[in-house]
Amino acid sequence: MKIIIAGAGAMGSRFGLMLHRADNEVILVDGWQEHIDAINKNGLKANFNGEEVVERIPIYNQNEVSTIDFSADLVILFTKAMQLDNMLQSISSLLHEETKVLCLLNGIGHEDIIKNYVPYNNILLGNTMWTSDMEGPGKVKLFGDGSIDLQNLGAGQENVANEVVEVLNQAGLNANYSSNILSSIYKKACVNGAVNGLCTLLGCNIADFGKTTYADAIVEQIVDEFIAIADAQEISLNKDEVLAQIKSSFNPETIGLHYPSMHQDLIVNNRLTEIDYINGVIVRKGKQYQISTPYCTFLTELIHTKEEILGAK
The missing domain is CATH 3.40.50.720 (NAD(P)-binding Rossmann-like Domain)
Structure with missing residues (x-):
């Protein structure tokens, strides 16, 4: 082909x-x-x-x-x-x-x-x-x-x-x-939304973030916002499955030692990130459906602030 x-x-x-x-x-x-x-x-x-x-x-x-x-x-x-x-x-x-x-x-x-x-x-x-x-x-x-x-x-x-x-x-x-690919895409977006921006801001790989005391609580709040927006569009997501997939990514024997692409873009290569198409989408759709998305909003704003500080292009 x-x-x-x-x-x-x-x-x-x-x-x-x-x-x-x-x-x-x-x-x-x-x-x-x-x-x-x-x-x-x-x-x-x-x-x-x-x-x-x-x-x-x-x-x-x-x-x-x-x-x-x-x-x-x-x-x-x-x-x-x-x-x-x-x-x-x-x-x-x-x-x-x-x-x-x-x-x-x-x-x-x-x-x-x-x-x-x-x-x-x-x-x-x-x-x-x-x-x-x-x-x-x-x-x-x-x-x-x-x-x-x-x-x-x-x-x-x-x-x-x-x-x-x-x-x-x-x-x-x-x-x-x-x-049902839209469900799969939202599930993947949950993983990216819960890991990529945080590892970028914290300067760590996935496993190091997962080992922290606060990781589970932060991840669950972000996932709840994604699920609320998916529900508003009649896209089915199983919270337990999403959380299990995110936690599995913390394993250093699988992909835990990986630095997400957003970290590679901003921290390594000083490039603008895709945050507006991951957590930022949830923020925009939250306004559309009148659903509160404080974690995704704050994370999106922090990434854009980091982009400005670093002069990313």
Whole structure:
């Protein structure tokens, strides 16, 4: 399958590498020129569960990709949420009527942008529990196991979704078809909303946060706000399941030693974060549904304050 990885950061590099190794025709598209130059010169380097590997995968700057001859069967979106529209504009010449788009971005509501570029029936929403760390331009650290849940948005397009599931599974990405992806997306958003911003502000990995005296109480308050907003939209979430998933992430033998992507963006790379598309969405929807969201509000404001202090761009 001819696949575009749109957003070749830590997670995009993982998916690109694994799909490339499964004999798909993969290209990476990104806006970080130093990263692009490093991959073009030396290949994509990865510590892949302790094994040092190098894969030669074509990568292009999104501002120049319109000049290449490539017609995508599948686009997997891994941009930051605030970069989504610009990325889709950049790759629009590589899309056609049958191109499928799988959105694996953190956050909620991205289909409203994607439908401006491909037919609604071609959109797949998903979430992933895989992790990846960027160790520098052209180099990533891939460790542990993960999974993907995905679903078609268009009615009667289950066969399309299952074709994508099969391609992902051939690459070892542990994909599953979901009949209720919005519930899964909100569940993932709960995990991100309870962990990403706090680890970023506290300057710690997930396990270190989980070991603190106050972690459980803070997490439960944040999860309660997410569940209240989900309930208002008739999206079902099981609080005990969500809390169990968050607590499982504290385990240093699974992903506990991982620093969330928000920490990598702001603290390591001095970039603006996706907080407005995670906790900030809950704040906006809270105002819409007249539901109080004090923890998400304060966390969103603190992250934006930290962005200003650091001069993030």
